[in-house]
Amino acid sequence: MVNIEATRTSSAWRNRQQRRAVCKREGVRSMDLNKVKSIANSFLHLEMEQNKEFPIFVHHPFFDSIMICDKEGIFNVLEEPERYDRFLSDYNNMFIKKADSLTAITRLIRNNYKVCFLRFLYESNAITLKECGNELALWWSFVNVNHDVNVSKTAVMKWLKAADKESLMDNEDYTVYNNLPDKVTVYRGVQEKDHAKGFNWSLSKKVATRFATDIAYKKEGIVCETTVDRKDIIAYTDQRNEKEIILDYKKLDNIKFMKVKSSREIER
Numbered sequence: 142m143v144n145i146e147a148t149r150t151s152s153a154w155r156n157r158q159q160r161r162a163v164c165k166r167e168g169v170r171s172m173d174l175n176k177v178k179s180i181a182n183s184f185l186h187l188e189m190e191q192n193k194e195f196p197i198f199v200h201h202p203f204f205d206s207i208m209i210c211d212k213e214g215i216f217n218v219l220e221e222p223e224r225y226d227r228f229l230s231d232y233n234n235m236f237i238k239k240a241d242s243l244t245a246i247t248r249l250i251r252n253n254y255k256v257c258f259l260r261f262l263y264e265s266n267a268i269t270l271k272e273c274g275n276e277l278a279l280w281w282s283f284v285n286v287n288h289d290v291n292v293s294k295t296a297v298m299k300w301l302k303a304a305d306k307e308s309l310m311d312n313e314d315y316t317v318y319n320n321l322p323d324k325v326t327v328y329r330g331v332q333e334k335d336h337a338k339g340f341n342w343s344l345s346k347k348v349a350t351r352f353a354t355d356i357a358y359k360k361e362g363i364v365c366e367t368t369v370d371r372k373d374i375i376a377y378t379d380q381r382n383e384k385e386i387i388l389d390y391k392k393l394d395n396i397k398f399m400k401v402k403s404s405r406e407i408e409r
Contacts, residue, residue, distance in 0.1 A: 172243055176267035181237050181246050184258060185229055189218065202254040203232075243268065243276055252283045257291040259300070274304025281309070281387070282380050287339040297340070298389060301375050309376035309387070318377040325374065327386050329365040330354070330401075337365045338393050340375075344384040354403035366397045 189199040189207065198206055207218050211228045218225040240246045243262075250258050256277065263273040277284075277300050286297045301309070310318055327342035330353030343349050346364060353362025373392040378385045 172262075172268040172272050173266070174240075174243070176265065177243055177246055177262055178237050178240065180261055180265060180267060181249070181258070182233050184250065184254070184261075185233060185237065202250050202258065205251065243272065244279060247276060247280065252280070253285075255280050255284050256286055256289050256297070260292045260296065263300070270300065270303040271305070274300040274302070275308040277301065278304050278309040278376075281378070287336070287341065294340070294390065298391070301340075301387065302389075306376065310378055311380075314376070314378050314380075317379070318374070321371050321374065321377065323371050324368050325371055325386070326366065326368050327388070330356075331363050331365060332359060334363060334365075334398055337396050337398070338390045340387050340390055342386040342388060344377075344386060348383050350401045353401055360403050362401055362403070364399045364401050366399065367393055367395060369393070 184202040187202060189201045189204070191207065192198040192200070197208065208215055209218050209225065209228055210216075211224070211231070216224055218228075236249055237246060240249075247255060247258065259268075259273050259277055262268045263270065268276070277286075277297070286292070287294070289297075306318070307315060325344070327344060328346045328349035329337060329339060329342045330349040330351065331337055331339075332353065343352075346366070349364045350362070353364050354360065369386075369388055369392065373389045374386055375389065376387040378387070
């Protein structure tokens, strides 16, 4: 079925949107929204790639299944290609063309494709570097930037550093960020040491342990620990109760590795 994410209504989300609007008004150059829509339409018309194990599911920027629902009902796009073409045209007219902002369009893109979409927009000069960073900030909790094969970590770092701090954080998180000490101890949970140098760390060792084991569905994992300069921290967010620190992974040094057990294993 078509997967369109609902608009978030939390106070944190509204605060970010309000701050983002201020940042946009202060920008030197605004985006080319018509160009954004054109690129979004190109993404919409990309061919579906079926999942080899579960063919009903697909890889596609907008849809996750070959079963689509239009005004006449549910149909299989592979069995009715002409109907699918009409559906794409209607979808473009109804959602993309009527969108009044970059965020309204990015919301339509599935999470696994959002960062790639922003890359195309930026490289096509449809949005500025700052707009790219600010938009990524809005969707940070939904995307995985550490292992996206279509976008380099260097590019993501460039976007984040160009973003306004107020776009990266809501009011409460921004206050915590401003009160961080000059030296901050942070933790990161991984399964392999090679994955230590990522953007996402935490002030909490307990959170890092959970990522290293429980979230990875593993009995054991690795918690990385290091101390960073406050100036190398890009943002702080507690949106998911993870006390997350977003930092410049290139500045990481002297990382300590600790083997940890899953909380489920400890309870046994």
